[in-house]
Amino acid sequence: MGILSHPSILLLLWAALVFGQYEDYDFEDDYGGEPDHQLPYYFNPNSQAEVPHFPFPVECAKECFCPPAFPLSMYCDHRKLKTIPNIPSHVQQLYLQNNNIEAVPAGPFTNVTFVREINLSYNNIKFHMIDHGVFAKLSNLVQLHLQHNELEEFPFPLPSSLERLLLGFNKISRLPGNALEGLPNMTMLDLCNNLLDDTVLKEKPFSNMKNLMQLNLCNNKLQTMPPDLPPSLRHLSLENNSISHIPENYFNRLPHIIALRMSHNNLQNIPHNTFNLPNLLELNLGHNKLKQVFYIPRSLQHLYIENNEIENINVTVMCPTLDPLNIKQLTYIRVDQNKLTSPISTYAFFCFPLIRTIYYGEQNVTVSRPSGLRTPVFRRFLTPEEFQEAEDNQETLNQETEEDHEAEDSYFHPYYH
Structure with a gap:
């Protein structure tokens, strides 16, 4: 057997490193709950899914950053962008939050195949500025963040693969009856801090969401309990309404x-x-x-x-x-x-x-x-240790009760702790 050349050895070592990055991946770890000590999102080793590995530098939009250790993620957040850059086909996690984006055209998503998570929160996106069907064609999309935008309507159609949708802090007042159809995998829907009232509930929009586990409707204008919620529901948030x-x-x-x-x-x-x-x-x-x-x-x-x-x-x-x-x-x-x-x-x-x-x-x-x-x-x-812990917690409560409870009650965080 011949001796491997130096380039071949380097290639093998690189392949072993990349394989190690993915072999312990567990999708449930990403979306099953909030970890106690989560690493900064741009260095989260569990954020990549199993798609082909790349033994060469991958494409990245010039406005963004693609960490060499996580070549399937593209970070375009906090960059004062006004438009969405072209997205390479291999990208799985796309972070565009905290920019000045006003529209979601189909063009940048033309070649997108594997994307599973898109974060467009904290922008200026309006419903009529989203090209029709731009999200629906993303057949692997699992999580979509659109909170803190200017949406007046529910952004449908959406792909059937979607599991988590965050739409808090918008101006949504309409929820057409067919907007939530065709979403059999949806487990979490956050609609807190919008303008929804009882009229949007007449068509019973949530009744067919057979796998929905968490529904957040806090800080809206509801006067009655939402009808026909699915039996699968585990967490229901209705704070700050008029029920x-x-x-x-x-x-x-x-x-x-x-x-x-x-x-x-x-x-x-x-x-x-x-x-x-x-x-x-x-x-x-x-x-x-x-x-x-x-x-x-x-x-x-x-x-x-x-x-x-x-x-x-x-x-x-x-x-x-x-x-x-x-x-x-x-x-x-x-x-x-x-x-x-x-x-x-x-x-x-x-x-x-x-x-x-x-x-x-x-x-x-x-x-x-x-x-x-x-x-x-x-x-x-209480044991002495538990009593001391309770005393410490009470001191914290006394210090934070007014401000923190007001903030907590004004908007329920989309993830139950």
């Missing part, structure tokens, strides 16, 4: 709900068994007009009912019976800024044996009915 009523049995068709966020609405009464859901972990009904509590399902762990008009927390309503074999999982309740004058009955600790924290905070009580609460926070069953 005043939850129909009885509304959640019967949504048995898989894990987190429901409806703070900053006009809710006054909750039908007793509204939240009798087997998988519900987080329920946020803060900043409403509730006067009474309601049934708490066994699975619920975190309950937020701050800034309401509750004068008395009837534990028996929350927990009608005790079942030692199926104890309730509630660990945290936030009840500050209500009208409580006395602590929650100690019976709560029989009903909710895992409860660790009740955050009373300050109450909205009159001088004639002073509050008998002596401590803003009640904690139990």
